[in-house]
Amino acid sequence: MQTITQLIPSINQMLLWAPPLLLALTFHEFCHGYVAWRLGDPTAANQGRLTMNPLRHLDPLGTLAFFLIRFGWAKPVPVNASYFRDPKRGMLLVALAGPMSNLLLAVLSAVAVKLFIPLAIGVHEQGGLANTVMLPLLMMLVNSVWINLLLCIFNLIPVPPLDGGRILAGFLPNHLAYSFQRYEQIGIVVILVLSLTGVLGKIISPVVRTANNLLLT
Numbered sequence: 001m002q003t004i005t006q007l008i009p010s011i012n013q014m015l016l017w018a019p020p021l022l023l024a025l026t027f028h029e030f031c032h033g034y035v036a037w038r039l040g041d042p043t044a045a046n047q048g049r050l051t052m053n054p055l056r057h058l059d060p061l062g063t064l065a066f067f068l069i070r071f072g073w074a075k076p077v078p079v080n081a082s083y084f085r086d087p088k089r090g091m092l093l094v095a096l097a098g099p100m101s102n103l104l105l106a107v108l109s110a111v112a113v114k115l116f117i118p119l120a121i122g123v124h125e126q127g128g129l130a131n132t133v134m135l136p137l138l139m140m141l142v143n144s145v146w147i148n149l150l151l152c153i154f155n156l157i158p159v160p161p162l163d164g165g166r167i168l169a170g171f172l173p174n175h176l177a178y179s180f181q182r183y184e185q186i187g188i189v190v191i192l193v194l195s196l197t198g199v200l201g202k203i204i205s206p207v208v209r210t211a212n213n214l215l216l217t
Contacts, residue, residue: 015136016136016139016140016143017143017147019140020109020140020141020143020144020147020148021063021147022054022058023054023105023144024102024105024144024147024148024151025054025057025058025062025063025073025074025151026052026053026054026057026058026074027052027101027102027105028074028098028099028101028102028151028155029049029057029074029075029076029077029098030049030050030051030052030057030077030101031097031098031100031101032044032076032077032079032094032095032097032098033045033049033050033077033079034050034097035093035094035097036077036079036083036090036094037050039083039084039085039090039093039094040083040084040085040090041079041080041081041083041084041090042083043078043079043080043083044077044078044079047078049077049078057074057075057077058074058075059073059074059075062074062075076161079091079094088169088170088174088177089170091166091169091170092166092167092169092170092171094166095163095164095166095167095170096163096167098155098163099151099152099153099155099156099163099164100152102148102149102151102152102155103148103149103152105144105148106144106145106148106149106152106211106215107215109141109142109144109145109148110145110215110216112141113138113141113142113145113216114216116134116137116138116141117138119134120134120135120137120138142216145212145215145216146208146212149208149211149212149215150204150208153204153207153208153211154200154204157191157204159187159190159191160180160181160183160184160187161184161187161188162187162191165180165181165184165187166181168180169181
């Protein structure tokens with residue numbers, strides 16, 4: 001059994017994980033709000049959520065959970081589908097924006113890793129102050145690939161209230177979509193139980209690991 005000390009990450013680990021995590025969560029929620037705004041919904045903008053300021057998006061418990069049990073969440077961006085010309089299609093596009101934003105960041109981070117590796121190797125051989133900057137930056141980029149893939153795949157799980165649940169609802173007939181979305185509260189409990197028991201990690205970790213290897217090899 002793991003001890004509390006083993007579960008709590010070291011300061012160095014947190015410094016290498018925190019910046020890419022903040023960016024991933026912030027960009028995810030910003031993209032939800034931006035797509036909603038482009039489709040005519042000003043709710044997120046009116047509440048100050050159409051920003052890349054992480055303080056406007058972070059959920060303290062969700063951020064802490066990511067470090068302790070390797071999954072987390074931010075405060076959901078408010079969306080009012082009544083502003084959309086086609087509410088069902090609008091909610092589908094808004095839901096897609098979150099996971100796709102993380103996939104984009106994962107790909108960009110992987111490209112940056114491949115560009116930085118030769119430079120980091122050269123700096124490491126030279127040593128000095130640049131070594132203490134370049135290598136941590138490279139590790140943050142590597143962590144960014146993993147974090148963004150994890151958030152993308154996790155949010156694509158077709159269970160409400162995750163983005164995947166809303167995406168699935170967008171393809172269902174109206175009466176089935178309405179019934180499906182009524183189970184959001186149950187969906188939250190199911191996700192939490194599966195996460196805390198480690199079952200969810202065993203399901204999605206192989207997918208994340210495979211995608212991570214594909215991007216970084």
